């Protein structure tokens with residue numbers, strides 16, 4: 001447990017032989033940077049066929065180029081589907097684009113997201129709506145559009161990048177934390193509806209991981225950027241380690257997994273299994289706002 005960087009179930013599965021992803025069609029949103037980008041490389045290494053989404057086309061082109069180098073595959077095996085996830089009305093056309101190109105989808109990875117830092121009391125409601133549109137309704141609507149195809153095929157796998165913030169509230173990011181908790185509500189329900197349909201749901205909860213997320217983090221006012229740039233010395237998980245663990249969780253169709261360095265992982269275990277003692281005693285003694293913020297920033 002001392003050296004664990006994921007929940008023990010996931011670490012156990014990570015020791016087992018890898019699942020085969022060759023020629024599986026995997027659609028990743030938020031693939032232009034950070035966790036989604038490295039997930040694309042992890043799947044390319046395993047010869048999966050990829051549809052990659054994000055907003056920034058130039059970055060997506062670079063990710064595609066790198067995937068082709070890794071997989072040594074034909075250009076047609078990596079399809080770019082750039083779109084703004086808040087434009088719900090174009091989701092159906094995006095699904096059609098992937099299906100027209102590859103014929104089917106095996107795995108949808110709902111990964112696109114933005115984070116936030118601000119005091120609860122100061123946040124404009126527009127910021128809550130903005131975060132929910134991207135982090136929740138974007139994922140929910142896109143999944144609904146893909147679900148018909150999964151039901152027709154009688155198989156499919158929906159993956160959701162939540163966060164450890166989806167399991168426990170932390171100071172200064174209530175809209176983000178609210179949005180990640182909401183994902184658990186939506187996708188737990190979906191899982192329970194899909195039990196007899198051979199459609200799996202995997203909720204991935206990463207802790208701090210190197211990515212662009214804090215650069216683009218929003219604040220209490222819409223349009224304002226928190227703009228905290230990560231340092232290489234920060235105590236965060238390497239993006240590649242996170243993506244490799246995610247591939248295991250996806251391969252073994254785990255319902256939920258936590259991917260997080262210590263001591264945060266241990267804190268989440270305490271919060272999960274000793275909820276009252278954690279909130280009434282441990283938080284007050286050891287985890288004041290300043291300490292928690294430092295941990296989340298990897299400082």
Ligand SMILES: NC(=O)c1ccc[n+]([C@@H]2O[C@H](COP(=O)([O-])OP(=O)(O)OC[C@H]3O[C@@H](n4cnc5c(N)ncnc54)[C@H](OP(=O)(O)O)[C@@H]3O)[C@@H](O)[C@H]2O)c1
Pocket residue numbers: 029030031032033034035036053054055056057059083084085086111112113114115134161162163164205206207208209210211212213214216
């Ligand atoms: N890094 C962490 O510490 C951490 C921890 C827990 C959970 N997560 C979750 O991991 C996921 C990926 O984040 P990351 O850390 O890899 O951050 P990142 O480097 O900022 O990547 C975010 C990705 O989401 C895409 N995206 C953002 N807003 C979008 C929008 N409106 N429409 C379409 N795509 C959009 C971005 O596309 P463009 O760049 O093209 O705009 C980018 O590809 C998020 O859901 C985040 O909440 C991250």
